[in-house]
Amino acid sequence: xxxxxxxxxxxxxxxxxxxxxxxxxxxxxxxxxxxxxxxxxxxxxxxxxxxxxxxxxxxxxxxxxxxxxxxxxxxxxxxxxxxxxxxxxxxxxxxxxxxxxxxxxxxxxxxxxxxxxxxxxx
Amino acid sequence: xxxxxxxxxxxxxxxxxxxxxxxxxxxxxxxxxxxxxxxxxxxxxxxxxxxxxxxxxxxxxxxxxxxxxxxxxxxxxxxxxxxxxxxxxxxxxxxxxxxxxxxxxxxxxxxxxxxxxxxxxxxxxxxxxxxxxxxxxxxxxxxxxxxxxxxxxxxxxxxxxxxxxxxxxxxxxxxxxxxxxxxxxxxxxxxxxxxxxxxxxxxxxxxxxxxxxxxxxxxxxxxxxxxxxxxxxxxxxxxxxxxxxxxxxxxxxxxxxxxxxxxxxxxxxxxxxxxxxxxxxxxxxxxxxxxxxxxxxxxxxxxxxxxxxxxxxxxxxxxxxxxxxxxxxxxxxxxxxxxxxxxxxxxxxxxxxxxxxxxxxxxxxxxxxxxxxxxxxxxxxxxxxxxxxxxxxxxxxxxxxxxxxxxxxxxxxxxxxxxxxxxxxxxxxxxxxxxxxxxxxxxxxxxxxxxxxxxxxxxxxxxxxxxxxxxxxxxxxxxxxxxxxxxxxxxxxxxxxxxxxxxxxxxxxxxxxxxxxxxxxxxxxxxxxxxxxxxxxxxxxxxxxxxxxxxxxxxx
Numbered sequence: 001x002x003x004x005x006x007x008x009x010x011x012x013x014x015x016x017x018x019x020x021x022x023x024x025x026x027x028x029x030x031x032x033x034x035x036x037x038x039x040x041x042x043x044x045x046x047x048x049x050x051x052x053x054x055x056x057x058x059x060x061x062x063x064x065x066x067x068x069x070x071x072x073x074x075x076x077x078x079x080x081x082x083x084x085x086x087x088x089x090x091x092x093x094x095x096x097x098x099x100x101x102x103x104x105x106x107x108x109x110x111x112x113x114x115x116x117x118x119x120x121x122x
Numbered sequence: 123x124x125x126x127x128x129x130x131x132x133x134x135x136x137x138x139x140x141x142x143x144x145x146x147x148x149x150x151x152x153x154x155x156x157x158x159x160x161x162x163x164x165x166x167x168x169x170x171x172x173x174x175x176x177x178x179x180x181x182x183x184x185x186x187x188x189x190x191x192x193x194x195x196x197x198x199x200x201x202x203x204x205x206x207x208x209x210x211x212x213x214x215x216x217x218x219x220x221x222x223x224x225x226x227x228x229x230x231x232x233x234x235x236x237x238x239x240x241x242x243x244x245x246x247x248x249x250x251x252x253x254x255x256x257x258x259x260x261x262x263x264x265x266x267x268x269x270x271x272x273x274x275x276x277x278x279x280x281x282x283x284x285x286x287x288x289x290x291x292x293x294x295x296x297x298x299x300x301x302x303x304x305x306x307x308x309x310x311x312x313x314x315x316x317x318x319x320x321x322x323x324x325x326x327x328x329x330x331x332x333x334x335x336x337x338x339x340x341x342x343x344x345x346x347x348x349x350x351x352x353x354x355x356x357x358x359x360x361x362x363x364x365x366x367x368x369x370x371x372x373x374x375x376x377x378x379x380x381x382x383x384x385x386x387x388x389x390x391x392x393x394x395x396x397x398x399x400x401x402x403x404x405x406x407x408x409x410x411x412x413x414x415x416x417x418x419x420x421x422x423x424x425x426x427x428x429x430x431x432x433x434x435x436x437x438x439x440x441x442x443x444x445x446x447x448x449x450x451x452x453x454x455x456x457x458x459x460x461x462x463x464x465x466x467x468x469x470x471x472x473x474x475x476x477x478x479x480x481x482x483x484x485x486x487x488x489x490x491x492x493x494x495x496x497x498x499x500x501x502x503x504x505x506x507x508x509x510x511x512x513x514x515x516x517x518x519x520x521x522x523x524x525x526x527x528x529x530x531x532x533x534x535x536x537x538x539x540x541x542x543x544x545x546x547x548x549x550x551x552x553x554x555x556x557x558x559x560x561x562x563x564x565x566x567x568x569x570x571x572x573x574x575x576x577x578x579x580x581x582x583x584x585x586x587x588x589x590x591x592x593x594x595x596x597x598x599x600x601x602x603x604x605x606x607x608x609x610x611x612x613x614x615x616x617x618x619x620x621x622x623x624x625x626x627x628x629x630x631x632x633x634x635x636x637x638x639x640x641x642x643x644x645x646x647x648x649x650x651x652x653x654x655x656x657x658x659x660x661x662x663x664x665x666x667x668x669x670x671x672x673x674x675x676x677x678x
Contacts, residue, residue, distance in 0.1 A: 009529070012447035012485055020454055054439050056529045081442040082435055101439075102446035105453045 002116065003027045003045060007037030007063060008052040008079070013101075017050060020105050021112075034058025041067040046074060048096075048115060050108075053080040053087050061086040064095055075115050079103065134348060138341045146333055150326045158322055162315040166262075169208070169311055170250065173264045176203075177304045181266040184214050187223075188268050188300040191216060196223035203304075210261060211305040214268070222300070229255060229263075229305060247298065253305075260308035268300040347375045351382060363390040418633065422552070425630040429558050430500055436526030440492050444485035451478040451485075495519045499554045508638075510545040511553060513578050513591050513658070519550075520557040521576070524565070532570040538577045546591050547661045548638045556631040556642075560595045560654050563627065567599030567652065574598075580660075588660035590640070594653060601648040610644065 004026045006017045018028045029044065031037035035057040041049055049067070053060035064076050076095040080087040087098045097111050129137070180199060187195035196214050200223050203209045213224035247267040254260050271294040347369050357365045363386055369379040430437075455478045458471060498519075517539065528535050557576075564574050577594040602610060609615045613629040628642075635642050639659045646652035 010443040010446075012443055012481070013450075015481070016447055016450040016454070020450065023454075023458075054526055054529055056534070057532070059530065059532070081439040101442040102449045105450050105457070 001027050002047045002112075003029070004112070005029050005031060005037070005041055005044060005046045005049045007031040007034070007041070007049065007055070007060070009033050009055045010052070013052070013079075016105075017108070020108070024109060026112075034060070034063045037063045038066050041074065042070060047119075048075050048077060048112060050077045050079060053078060053090075059086060061090050064090045065093065068094060075119070077108075077111055077115070133345075135341050135345050138344070139337060142337055143334060146337075147330060150330060154322045154326050158315065158319050161318055162311075165311045165314060166308070169306060169308070170262055170264075173262060173304060173306050174248075174250075177264045177266045177302060180212075180304070181268045181302045184268050184300070184302055185270050188214065188216055189270060191222060193223055199223075200225045208306050208310055209304065210307040212303065214300060214302045216300045217298070219301075226305070229253065229261065260312060262306045262308060263303065264306070265301055265303045267298040268302055269296045270299050271295070272297050344375070347371065347379065351375075351379060354382070358386055358389070363393060421626060422555070422630050422634065425559075425626050426500060426551075426555050429555060429562070429627070430496070432562060433523045433527070433558065435530075436523050437492065437496060439526040440522055441489055444488040444492075447485040448482050448489070451482050454478060492522065495522060499523075499551050499558075508547045508549060511548040511550050512543065512545050513553070513593060514539045514543055516550055516553045516557060517576055517578060517593065520554050520561065524558060524561050527562070528565055528574065531565055531568070533565055533568050534571075534573045536573055536575045538575065538579075540579045543578055543580055543591055544588065544660045546638070546658045548658065549634075552634045553638070553658075556634050556656060557593065557595075559627040559631045560656070564595050564597035564599060564652070564654070567601070568597050569599065572598040591658045591660055593656040593658075595656075596651065596653045598651040601650055601652050602644065602646040603648050607644055607646055611642070 002025075004017075004021050006014055006021075006028060007030075008014050008017070009032060014030045014032070018030060021028045029040060029046075031040045034055045037049075037051060037055075038058060041063070051060045051063050055063075058066075060078055060080070064078065067074060068076065072094070076090065078087045078090050078095050078098045079101055080098060081101045083100065091098050096115050099107060099111065132140075180203075183199050184196055186192070187199065200212050200214065203212050204225055209226065211224070211226035211228055213228070214222050216222055249263075249265040251263040251265075252260070253263050273294055350369065351367055354365045354367050365386065367379040367382055369376055371379070455475055458474070459468070517537070521535065521537070525535065561574065561576070568574060575594070575596040577592075577596070579592050579594070580589060581592060582589045606615075606617065611628050611632045613626055615629075632642055635656055635658070639661075640657045643655040643657065644652060645655075
C-alpha cells in the first residue's frame with residue numbers, strides 16, 4: 001500500500017487529490033497547513049508527500065527542508081501557483097518534482113508513478 | 123479736546139453759520155454802542171456848553187444885583203431861566219454864601235459826582251460837576267463866580283512910574299462878590315439818548331435778521347453742492363459706480379465735482395479691469411483644477427495598478443486553487459466516464475459525478491467572484507460615483523487578495539468585524555485600494571510570526587450625524603518614528619528601498635479617505651507596532667445586513 005500525504009491549505013485541492021489518489025488505490029492523508037504537515041510527515045510512514053508552497057504557518061519550502069533534514073529519503077512533490085523561487089529551491093535541494101497549479105491529474109499520476117518506479121529500482 | 127471733537131461733529135452749515143453770526147452780532151453791538159456813547163457824549167457836551175454860556179451871561183448880569191444885594195433884580199434875572207425846562211435849580215449867593223435869590227428846588231442828598239469835561243477848578247473859579255441823585259436822575263451843576271472890577275490902587279497906579287511911561291494902562295483888580303449856581307436836568311438829553319439807543323438797536327436787529335437770512339441762503343448755496351457731493355461719495359463708496367455729480371458750476375466746487383466724476387470714471391475702469399482679471403483667473407483656476415483632478419485620477423489609477431502588481435501573485439494563487447479544482451474534477455469525471463463501460467457502474471458513480479459538477483460550479487463561481495473583485499478594484503473611477511458600501515464586504519474582498527502574501531510572509535491575520543455595521547456612501551474600488559495599501563504596508567513592516575489585526579467597528583451618532591465606521595489595521599511591526607509619523611502622508615515619502623514603493627500609496631489613500639469625508643489616524647510606537655485607523659462617516663444611518671458579516675466571519 002502506497003501512503004501519500006497531501007499538505008495544502010486549499011480544501012478544494014485536498015479533496016480533489018484525496019478523491020483522485022484514493023481512486024487510484026493509494027492511501028491518502030491530509031494536512032491543512034505547514035505546521036500540521038511537518039508534524040504528520042515526521043510522525044507518519046509515508047511513501048510520498050505532495051506539498052503546496054503557499055501556506056500559512058510554515059510554507060512548503062520550510063516543510064520540505066525541516067522534514068528532509070530528518071527523513072532525507074522521503075520524496076517530496078511540490079505544488080505551486082506561480083513559478084516561484086521557493087519551489088525551485090526545494091527542487092534544487094532534493095525535492096523530486098514541482099507541479100504548477102492548476103495541474104492535470106494525469107501529470108500527478110505520472111509523477112507519482114515515475115517516483116515509485118525509481119524508488120523500486122533503487 | 124472734547125470741544126474740538128464737538129466742533130468737528132457739527133455740520134458744515136452750522137460750522138459756517140455760528141461763527142459768522144456771533145461775529146456779526148458782536149460787531150453790531152460794539153459799533154452801535156460806540157456810536158450811541160459818542161452821541162450821548164455830544165449831547166451832554168452841548169448842554170454843558172450852553173449851560174456855561176448861560177451862566178456866564180447870568181453872572182455878568184447879576185453883578186450890580188449882588189453888589190446892591192437887590193433880591194428883586196436878581197429874582198428877575200433868574201426868572202428868565204424858568205422858561206427853560208432843562209433848568210432844575212438856580213441860585214445866586216453873596217460873598218458870605220447867603221442865598222440872595224433862587225428858583226426851583228435845591229438838590230439834596232445827592233452823592234457827588236465827578237468833574238465834567240471842562241476842568242472844574244480853573245483859574246477863574248468855574249466849577250462843573252456831574253451829579254446823580256439817589257433816584258438815579260442825572261444833573262449837571264455849573265457854578266460861576268460873580269465878579270466886579272475894582273480900580274487898582276497899588277503904588278504904580280498912584281503915578282510913581284506913570285509919568286515916565288507912555289504906555290500907561292488903567293489897572294483893575296477882579297474881585298469875587300458872589301456865586302451863581304445852575305443845575306441842569308439831563309432828563310431830556312437822556313431821553314433823546316435812550317430814543318437814539320432804541321432806534322439803533324432796532325436798526326441793528328433788523329440788519330442782523332436780514333444778514334442771518336442772507337447768510338442762511340448763502341451757506342445753503344455753498345453746502346447744497348457739497349451735500350450732493352457727499353451723497354454721491356456715499357453711494358460710490360458702497361460700490362455704486364454708475365453715479366455722477368451733476369453740477370454746472372465754474373467755481374471750486376464745480377471743479378471738485380468734475381474731478382470727482384473723473385475719479386469715479388477711472389475707478390469704474392479699474393474695477394472693470396479687476397473683474398475681467400478675476401474672470402480670467404477663475405477660468406484659469408477651473409482649468410487648472412480640472413487638470414489637477416485629471417492628474418489626481420491618474421495618480422490614483424497608477425497607484426492602484428502598482429498595488430495590483432504587488433497583488434498579482436496573491437490573485438494568481440487565489441485563482442489557481444479553484445481552477446485546479448475545476449480542472450481536476452473535470453478530468454477526473456471524464457476519465458471515470460471513459461473508463462466505465464456498464465450502465466450500472468455509471469449509475470453507481472452518479473452521486474460522485476454530481477458532487478464533482480457541484481464542486482466545479484462552486485469553484486467556477488469563486489473564480490468569477492475573484493475576477494469581478496479584481497475588476498472592481500482596478501476600475502478607474504474618475505467621476506466619484508458614490509453608492510452604498512458595506513465596509514465588511516470591502517475588507518473581505520481585500521483580504522482575498524492579500525491573504526496569500528500574508529501567508530507567504532508568515533503573518534497571521536486576525537479579523538474582528540462588527541456584525542451590524544451600517545453602510546456608508548463611497549466607492550468600493552477606492553476603499554479597497556486604501557485597505558490594500560494599509561494592509562500591505564503593515565505586512566511590509568511586520569517580521570514573520572507576528573499578527574495583523576483588521577477590526578471594523580461602529581461609533582454611534584453624536585447629534586444629527588450618522589456616526590462613523592472605523593477600520594483598524596494593527597500590526598506588531600517595526601513601528602514608525604515620531605519624526606516620520608508627520609511625513610507618512612506626504613507624497614513620495616517612503617522608507618522602503620528604491621524600487622520597492624512609489625511613496626504615493628499613503629498620500630493617495632489619504633486623498634481617497636478625505637474624498638469620503640473621513641480621515642486616517644496613526645498611532646505608532648517604534649518597535650511595538652502601528653495602528654492605522656480609517657474613519658468614515660455614515661451619512662444615512664440604516665440597519666446593516668447581518669448575513670454578509672456572518673459570511674465574512676466564517677472566512678479563514
